[in-house]
Amino acid sequence: MKVIYNHAVEFLCFLNxxxxxKLEKEDGESSIPPDPRIxxxxxxVDRNISPFLKNDIDLFFCKMFxxxxxxxxLIHQKAITNDEELLTYLQGLSDxxxxxxxxxxxxxxxxxxxxxxxxxxxxxxxANFINPAKSQEKLIKQLFDAPEEWRTRIVQTLADFHQSHxxxxxxxxxxxxxxxxxxxxxxxxxxxxxxxxxxxxxHYSNLLDGxxxxxxxxxxxxDTGSMISIKKKLILLGITRTTLLTSANRKLQxxxxxxxxxxxxxxxxxxxxGEKEWFSNELAKHFGLTAATMSxxxxxxxxxxxxxxxxxxxxxxxYSIKKDNLRNLLQCAAADLTxxxxxxxx
Numbered sequence: 001m002k003v004i005y006n007h008a009v010e011f012l013c014f015l016n017x018x019x020x021x022k023l024e025k026e027d028g029e030s031s032i033p034p035d036p037r038i039x040x041x042x043x044x045v046d047r048n049i050s051p052f053l054k055n056d057i058d059l060f061f062c063k064m065f066x067x068x069x070x071x072x073x074l075i076h077q078k079a080i081t082n083d084e085e086l087l088t089y090l091q092g093l094s095d096x097x098x099x100x101x102x103x104x105x106x107x108x109x110x111x112x113x114x115x116x117x118x119x120x121x122x123x124x125x126x127a128n129f130i131n132p133a134k135s136q137e138k139l140i141k142q143l144f145d146a147p148e149e150w151r152t153r154i155v156q157t158l159a160d161f162h163q164s165h166x167x168x169x170x171x172x173x174x175x176x177x178x179x180x181x182x183x184x185x186x187x188x189x190x191x192x193x194x195x196x197x198x199x200x201x202x203h204y205s206n207l208l209d210g211x212x213x214x215x216x217x218x219x220x221x222x223d224t225g226s227m228i229s230i231k232k233k234l235i236l237l238g239i240t241r242t243t244l245l246t247s248a249n250r251k252l253q254x255x256x257x258x259x260x261x262x263x264x265x266x267x268x269x270x271x272x273x274g275e276k277e278w279f280s281n282e283l284a285k286h287f288g289l290t291a292a293t294m295s296x297x298x299x300x301x302x303x304x305x306x307x308x309x310x311x312x313x314x315x316x317x318x319y320s321i322k323k324d325n326l327r328n329l330l331q332c333a334a335a336d337l338t339x340x341x342x343x344x345x346x
Contacts, residue, residue, distance in 0.1 A: 001192055002215045005181035007174060008075045009236070011083035011166055012068065013222040014173065015158075018165075019062045022046050023054075035240050037176070038221055045165045053164075056157040064139045066125065067154060070101050076215075076234060083162060083170070090155045095147040102140065113144045177220030180239045184218055187242065199237060253332040260304035265289075266297050273307055273321040280317050305329070 021034075021042050061068050071086070080086050093101075103109050106124030108116065121137040121144075143150040188195045196216075215234045222238035261267055265287055272278055272286070284294035298319060301307045305325045312318050334340075 001188075003185045003188060003218065004215060005178060005185075005218050006075060006080075007082040008080045008086040009072065009217055010174065010177055010219055010221055011086070011162065011170075012071055012075070013219040013236075013238075014166055014169075015057070015061065015161060016068060017221050018042055018045055018161075019057065019068075023058050023062050035220070038173075038240075041169050041173075049161075049165060053157065053160055056153065057161060059139070060154045060157055064136045064143075066102070066105065066136060066140065070105050072236065073105065074101065076217075083166070087155075087159055087162060090158065093151070093155075095151055098151040099144065099147050102143065106140075113147075116141070116144060173221060177218075177239070180220050181218045184239050184242055188216065196235075199242065251336055253329055254336040256304045257306075257329045257333050260300050260306055263297065263300075266301055269297060269301070270306065270321055270326075273319055274323075277310075277318045277320045279312075280319065283319070 017038065021039070071090075074080065074089075075086060078089065080089060099113055100109070103111070103113070105128060106121065107128055108120065108124055111120070118137050118141055121140050125137060125140075213233065217234065217236050218239055219236060220239050222236060222240075261270075268287075269283060272283070278286075280294060280298065281291065283289075283298075284291050287294065289297075298307065298309075302309070306322060306329070307319050308322050309317050309319050
């Protein structure tokens, strides 16, 4: 297992935290307390940022969230180590090279841009991204139709945010991040399986079984709820999540459990998943909900470690209950609320 702290990823995560906290946060809720200094910096950025730049960030990196993932993959694939190197690389791309990045991550390298339809793009997003609820296929189609304009604006938006709202804090953030990453790496190597299982809320409990070719990319500014897994080979993990390893674990686990189960529909979803696997669209139809609303409920329970998913035939996503995790969370909640007993170690 390889553990890295990458300065280019840190810049990207800082942008993502700004998006998460200021553009798309659901009800301001957070199961894991944010780092106070990062929250303070995000507030300062939000006070000073141009509304036009904020709008472009919302368009290119929030509504069209595929852009963020592509940049993260690009850093890994091209071994880019810092933020300025990332910007230089992007600024040097031709329109054709820029389009190829999107085609590659939609698994459509064998098609030309002109023959792509909205249906093709929609299917590509669904097949290659776990939570495709946000409608972004029209935006991607516009990018394919006018690559020069979109490439220029996307890269310029990233460069403007970097210049005006990241560089003033970069030295401080990198210093704090490097120190915390070293501490986190030490903890991780002491007990890798327990560490990853705890910080990913049980999603990767078997991650290390029979395969050590894994890279864990640490980030100080990564939003506390953000994790990326690329076929369980590359994981982006927010350092703030190490709070889950402390004595405050009981309280956090209790908050996570009751936050996830605060809606009656989510409780009923668990009951259904306790009986058998369900396809996401079947669940939406059963409850009379839109796909986007059902995706929100499922994401809440996935984040809590209560359910898991698998990709079936024709890229259908099937969900099932994580019974052991549910039992552990219930035991932790009982210990927290009564002051008796202990949380399970895993």
